[in-house]
Amino acid sequence: MRSLSLWLFALVTVLGSGVLGWQLVDADPRPFQPGALSYAHHQLALSCASCHDAAFSGDVAIEKRCQGCHLAAMKAIGDAHGPRKFADPRNAEELQNLDASRCVTCHREHVPESTRAMLVTQPADVCMACHRDIAELRVSHRNVAADSCTNAGCHNYHDNSTLYEAFLAAHAAEPALLQSFSPRRREPHRNPILQPDWQQLPFQQRHSRQINSQQPNSAKPHQTDPAPAVQTAIADWQQSAHAYGHANCSDCHREQSHREQRHEEPDREPDHWRVAVEVCADCHADQWQALQLGHHGMQLAVGQLALAVKDAQLPMRAEASHTKLTCNSCHAPHRYDTVRAEAESCLGCHDDSHSKHWRQSKHATRWQQDPDAGVSCAGCHMPREKHPDTGVMWVQHNQSGNLRPNDKMLKTVCMRCHGMEYAMSALADRALIERNFSQPASGRHQSMEWLRQHGAAAGHRTQGRAR
Amino acid sequence: MKRRIGMVLTGVVLTACSGEPAPSGISPQRMADTIHSILEADRTVYTQKVVNRLTLDEKVIKASEHWQEDRALVLPAQMFRMGAELVNEKELGVSYALISQWAINKKNLPRTEGEKLGMQALLKAQTQPFYTEEELAGKRYFTAVYADNAVAEACIQCHNAHQDSPRSDFKKGDVMGAVVIRIAL
Numbered sequence: 324m325r326s327l328s329l330w331l332f333a334l335v336t337v338l339g340s341g342v343l344g345w346q347l348v349d350a351d352p353r354p355f356q357p358g359a360l361s362y363a364h365h366q367l368a369l370s371c372a373s374c375h376d377a378a379f380s381g382d383v384a385i386e387k388r389c390q391g392c393h394l395a396a397m398k399a400i401g402d403a404h405g406p407r408k409f410a411d412p413r414n415a416e417e418l419q420n421l422d423a424s425r426c427v428t429c430h431r432e433h434v435p436e437s438t439r440a441m442l443v444t445q446p447a448d449v450c451m452a453c454h455r456d457i458a459e460l461r462v463s464h465r466n467v468a469a470d471s472c473t474n475a476g477c478h479n480y481h482d483n484s485t486l487y488e489a490f491l492a493a494h495a496a497e498p499a500l501l502q503s504f505s506p507r508r509r510e511p512h513r514n515p516i517l518q519p520d521w522q523q524l525p526f527q528q529r530h531s532r533q534i535n536s537q538q539p540n541s542a543k544p545h546q547t548d549p550a551p552a553v554q555t556a557i558a559d560w561q562q563s564a565h566a567y568g569h570a571n572c573s574d575c576h577r578e579q580s581h582r583e584q585r586h587e588e589p590d591r592e593p594d595h596w597r598v599a600v601e602v603c604a605d606c607h608a609d610q611w612q613a614l615q616l617g618h619h620g621m622q623l624a625v626g627q628l629a630l631a632v633k634d635a636q637l638p639m640r641a642e643a644s645h646t647k648l649t650c651n652s653c654h655a656p657h658r659y660d661t662v663r664a665e666a667e668s669c670l671g672c673h674d675d676s677h678s679k680h681w682r683q684s685k686h687a688t689r690w691q692q693d694p695d696a697g698v699s700c701a702g703c704h705m706p707r708e709k710h711p712d713t714g715v716m717w718v719q720h721n722q723s724g725n726l727r728p729n730d731k732m733l734k735t736v737c738m739r740c741h742g743m744e745y746a747m748s749a750l751a752d753r754a755l756i757e758r759n760f761s762q763p764a765s766g767r768h769q770s771m772e773w774l775r776q777h778g779a780a781a782g783h784r785t786q787g788r789a790r
Numbered sequence: 791m792k793r794r795i796g797m798v799l800t801g802v803v804l805t806a807c808s809g810e811p812a813p814s815g816i817s818p819q820r821m822a823d824t825i826h827s828i829l830e831a832d833r834t835v836y837t838q839k840v841v842n843r844l845t846l847d848e849k850v851i852k853a854s855e856h857w858q859e860d861r862a863l864v865l866p867a868q869m870f871r872m873g874a875e876l877v878n879e880k881e882l883g884v885s886y887a888l889i890s891q892w893a894i895n896k897k898n899l900p901r902t903e904g905e906k907l908g909m910q911a912l913l914k915a916q917t918q919p920f921y922t923e924e925e926l927a928g929k930r931y932f933t934a935v936y937a938d939n940a941v942a943e944a945c946i947q948c949h950n951a952h953q954d955s956p957r958s959d960f961k962k963g964d965v966m967g968a969v970v971i972r973i974a975l
Contacts, residue, residue: 401858410878411885412972413901415927460896460954489856 358433361442370625389426400482421452463773476747476768485734497742504740506696507707514568519557525578559657603650610720617723643672662694665701680759744771818932822971837866842942883974890967892957908935930975938967
């Protein structure tokens, strides 16, 4: 009897381990995670290896994974609190209180109960661990709440390239609306329009036969008379930038294009006309790289299926729930209308208060009059800017890049049209953001008040001096 | 200069990693003195021949704390710190820093016991470096502290006028601070 019990115990243990192992490795590992992931990383919940090289690999390995995704952006802004700032041994004892040289000290995952905005898991007054003497050093900072350091328009822990006294002083007198705004307009088409080469597609005959067989009066495929769906596609394509010397039918609809669709459901019916994101990436490599850094492309970056709208944590439109986030989700296939992509596409999915109020804003009114001079969703979240490597104007496709903290938008977006204090006051007003700036901002910000009271001489630092 | 520092640092690391007391080799003090001579030379040249010449003598460009925003020359102290950060990234067990009794950024005040003693000693004697060993967060270091003097008009103009500078009467040749070099033991 005892022997039977032992055998049963062993059998249950082995079977149970197998099921749990399979669940952990091949299925959904979330039941085994110590806590839910933050909003920042929730899309990685099915991909433990994105952050953990291997089980129990420790903080050092995790730190490398953090840097794998975030280091380039941190270097680009000259991270004010990057690891290199703390590597000198003279900081060693201070680091024993708070090891600011490591990402995971302040950004720890799987602890939803203590996770604040931007995945900060330290208390709101964490700055005091090293800057307790700030009230003595800055008269203006006496009686300032210790948990208000990173309020919008005050300090940005990683990126202080905007929020310093000399910069504030230089822009202190600006009006709410600048007169010097010059729109960054789309490039006009310069190349001659192409003739469509749809007849040369490797699978064209098969596709025409399929479509024509569904039509009562079309017994045979007709090489020179494309099916209506193809005619529509060609008509759309002829209005796109692709048609102006950049990409013909066969450049995207090539024999292998559908086989590159590794980010889509494996059991999906093969569709020779579908074009994988990798095909777009062949020509739009920078956009593809940037897309993978934001919430729209994060799952693609770790080799998972494209994000389904139903899995997003922000409010989304129910009818869009089965949409998958690929290039064609925002850029309608063939037409690739950039005007549609910068607002209508966004609003096809996003259903939060901020998004829904955009149409009532002056930003939208101006955009409807002139899409290059107004402000759309992409105008703020995916701005047209000079590429840091090439200097060529492009659209930043990491829509999460300037989102949090929102004063990252101040210099690169808001201050192209608005005075600094007006823009800072708007970014600090949560209710106004909810209404998508559909009412005027207050135009006043505490940082500027302090500057006027205490730091009138701050601008002197930029005059010819040394050492 | 990087090659020279690299060769010297390699010598120190090899010596430290040998596992046995080296019968001959470069002592930490000589090592620190050598590194300092390189740092001091480059720092003086940049301050005198680049910053001071272009900002004050020829007045063709300004030097700014916010050099990117202002499209200006990097301040000599910033140049020094940027180099120190790059060396730190190599994790060679050697580091250097710029400190001052009258630091503009208070994080650069003398902080460790060795730095405080060294700064005091330099302000008294003004010429001889200060050497000590100290333990920081459980690790032992050879620490050398060298005087950092005002070698150009540009140095004193900036520090005397800066709103966060606690002193406004620096003269050329004054000890304005110290260079601290640490070698892990």
